[in-house]
Amino acid sequence: LLCCGFALAAASAHSQNNRWTLRTDDTQLVIGLNAQKNLCLFELSNPTDGWNWTKSPSVFPLIDRVTVGGTPFKTNWVYQRGTVDQREGTKLTLVFTNAKPALELKSVWEARQGRGPVRHSMFLKNNAGKTLTIPEQESIEVRLAGPAAGTSVVYINDDASLPDSIGVYQDPLVGGYRKTLQISEAHNWIPFIGLNANRTHGLYIGWEWSIGRINVAGEANSPGVLVKVGNGDDFRTDLYAGETFEVPPGFIGTYHGDLDDGGNSLRQYLFNYALPAVVKNDPGYPKVEWNAFAATGKELGGWDPDEKKYYPLIDDIAPLGFEEVVIDVGWWSNYGDPGHIVADPKDWPSGMAAAAKYAHDKGLRFGLYDNEPEYLTSSCGRSERIKDLSYLIHDLKADFYRSDATAGRVINGTYGEDQRAHYPEDVGYWSTKGFYAVIDSMYKKVPGFLWENCASGGGLKDYGACQRAAKVQNQDRYFPIDARRSFYDASYAMHPLQLAALTGSFGQWQAAGSVYEFRSSSLGAAYWHPDAPNGGNGGPVWSAQQKAAITRAVDTYKRKLRPLIRNANLYHIFPRPNDVAWDGIEYYDPATQKGVVYVFQPKGPVNSHLVKLKGLAADLDYTLTFEDGTNPTTVLKGAVLMNQGIPVTLKGDLTSELMFIEKK
Incomplete structure (x- = not known):
């Protein structure tokens, strides 16, 4: 009944003044056309407090120029139609065209059932019959206004390698405020920006892409601020005849309360609509995982694992209740060139399929690390990456793939005539799109496939990657304090069931294998990598009492903690x-x-x-x-x-x- 009522209201609004209202349980957005027929946000509010963050209508600019054969053309966008689809929530599609050169742009706004944001995606089609060069089209560009005092700008470090000294930043929004957040695989920022007014209400904006930037520019003498989310000010790319360019999606939501209230709204949305289906639908996720890095290296912290240490590790951890094991970097021959994904015959004479079978026979899922150097900006590179990952799953019997950046970026690319990227400014876009295409293809082709997201730790901690990842390694140093700090930060903006804030042994420290350490690494996705309980790499040999304590801790995680991590505030x-x-x-x-x-x-x-x-x-x-x-x-x-x-x-x-x- 509620949906039907909304459908009538939306249709009525359209017939009167070309405005549409989209609602989730805690976000109301009114979008439409102003008197000049420009795309415009008229209201962005939370139903509880009613504060309109766009009380002065905010025009949403569309690209103002394109280039054809070196000649610039100014665009003149003409609104054509708006349609509402209510099969899955409410999806509003607004269509604009440009006559010369011929272009069509679709702006798509989606409000799903439950709490959470309104999502925005855009699609630009080249109907000109020839190649065009297009500039930056922001995913979200909105002018916002908070209360005159007490409004803060919130942004979060991704803690990719080492946890940041501050982590969660809350800057006062003052006149002339400026901030740019770089989004990439390097150690920088989660693509999330928030405004909070006196811890009573706020909004957040997120971006579903891995490489780009967020600009925040405060007005000189008011609490107003312009937020731009997209590829970058200097972005440009070529669009072939008949091709459709996907603008990276983003979302914007409002909430009543403090940062935790906003995070709980967003997390419910992420669980419902932005997780891999296997992870969402199987209450047994996140699995309790042991990374074999510290236990199987020829020396502590070494990048050269050995099967002589692997099989005793499996014998040790299976009775403790662990559900997954992954073999990390260096298991292949010709170390330094992971393009040859063949197990080292000296260190792994039984092969990786045998290692997988042994784990499976003991009741554990089995994962393999791989980092291929192909450029994902080319179709050949994408095909090769799919071939390599398929080999891990089909031939080596891995259940999931773990990425990392030891041989180059996980999202790797370049530009040139033989690449889809033609300029330095569009490499990040086409690399990201290429990597997503690889992972999406694997999910379609391989039932049960999962990607474990590591990129020098949490370098790919963004909403596009996390739509595709079973979990994301949260940081890349493994003291218990590192795990808890990185989890504290990321859990404001990400779903905890994906956050693998791990502890364990490494070259600078030998973990004790204590319950304190295990709990530090199981605030979200339980993920551990100390030395084996047998002390094979110099760690302490566990006592029967210690094994019993960890067994109990793992059981408690499965029975009592995992349901809360999945579903609770x-x-x-x-x-x-x-x-x-x-x-x-x-x-x-x-x-x-x-x-x-x-x-x-x-x-x-x-x-x-x-x-x-x-x-x-x-x-x-x-x-x-x-x-x-x-x-x-x-x-x-x-x-x-x-x-x-x-x-x-x-x-x-x-x-x-x-x-x-x-x-x-």
């Missing part, structure tokens, strides 16, 4: 981890009225902390139990837990606890 109820003060996070699922607080006491002198929760029902009684029995079971009202808190005691350095929450 997430709250940052502690400060960002600093390896001294207490830290942790809260999950709470209003649907089941269950939750958990991860609590970590690194090495500070304080043995007790007052923990205040968020998101509970104030009038309900909640039973709080402690996984390790460090504190007594307690029953408290939601209001007490949120306003006054509960004192929690942990004794000793490097201790942790799981405080479970359940309606009485």
